[in-house]
Amino acid sequence: MRFAQPLIPGVLERRYKRFLADVRLEDGSLVTCHCPNTGSMLGCQEPGSRVWLSRSDNPKRKYALTWELVELPGRALVGIHTGRANGMVREALEQGRIPELADYPVIRPEVRIAEWRTRIDFLLSGHGSEPDAYVEVKNVTAAVDDGIALFPDAVSARGTRHLQHLQRLVAEGCRAALVFCVQRDDVTEVRPADAIDPAYGRALRDAIANGVEVHALGAEVNEQVIELRRRLPVVCPTPELSPT
Template identity: 35%
Template sequence: MVFLPFPPLREAVFLERPNRFLLRCRFVDEEKEVVKVHLPDPGRLKEIFLPGRRIWIAVADGVNRKTRFRAVLSERPDGKGFLSLDSTLPNQLVEAALKEKELEEWEGFTLVKREARAGDSRFDFLLHNREGVPLFLEIKSVTLVRGGIGFFPDAVTARGAKHVTELAQLAGKGDQAALLFLAQREDVVEIRPEEEIDPRFAESLRQAKEAGVGIYGRKCKVSLEGVELGDPIPVYL
């Protein structure tokens, strides 16, 4: 199965979150330095970022950055494993899996390109089957888990509802369309829409399924070494 290794990591303790994309953390090594850390996941993550939570950070790539470090993963609330904090990682995993033909959900399909435009939107991936018929695929990252159930979203997402509605429109026109929820942790047995947080998204998802959009779920195995694409899990609407 597809595995993406992490860069060298340093353990730190979460102190506070000044805004959606910024953390303040203290290294646990001898230096105990307090640093600003970029968070590549704008979700609420309220159950994750509690004072004292252990997280692991890496030196950030690129120049002219406001922060030297980026958050990579955190310990789970139950303390029995880890979860990824990078909302871009699911697309990287799926792209690698599609190239290596590791996704049974789309056996017989070939990856054509990322960021495929259809109508007024761009979707994460465009695939073609053996006959050249296109399939538009959108990926959603899941980090919120309660009692083994993964929920999406953890904050209202007008953009997410728009994507789902447009996938339904594509399916209604006879095109193929699919949505994959990828849980960035292993302690997940199923995925559901979070009705209380975003009822509009939940209703859009049900309408998309009725229109013929394929709805799929998978989880990941996360360790201090990297992330591995895990097994399929059901999505209940």
């Protein structure tokens, strides 16, 4: 995914109301921009961080600027725009970067399942020997030491429901897969954030045990492009028990 225009650098003053951030631009002006990430943005919203913004030419938008990247200590860049994840994963699917999901000539986005009142991010069809595959995408930005990325960064009942839906699709004879889109280049594996959302961790382990395929792709991130190029392992260690 290549940015359509050069990004605008600045320094984060604060993020607030989930969808807004104030940024000090290089000319000293203070602007309010859209924050396209509804999560807690664990470790990615520290005041004083260098950030990069994109500009929209849509006159109907209240905020023309959108927060795209943040630089973390150690100079790691993170893409925080969750709305980019599906496009990046589609690009990876089309280019065969998940071999297990290759050779599907038809990729349909946002497939509605009326019975469950939900949508699945992609439906892959037309494979010569494999059943149709439903694919759900989750954007990952949080990480801890030792190169470990975590999902989710806040309690996600919606994410848990998605895993349950994927399990039901497998039970009905379809393939179902979860793809973690990791928009940062300083991690080496993905784990469930059991300390943040133990229910999601349990649901992920149940989904894997019941045939849901789980993949993770890490991005190369810079000010011109974010591209999913690295396969990352998904590791589900036994969660630590809380002391009684």
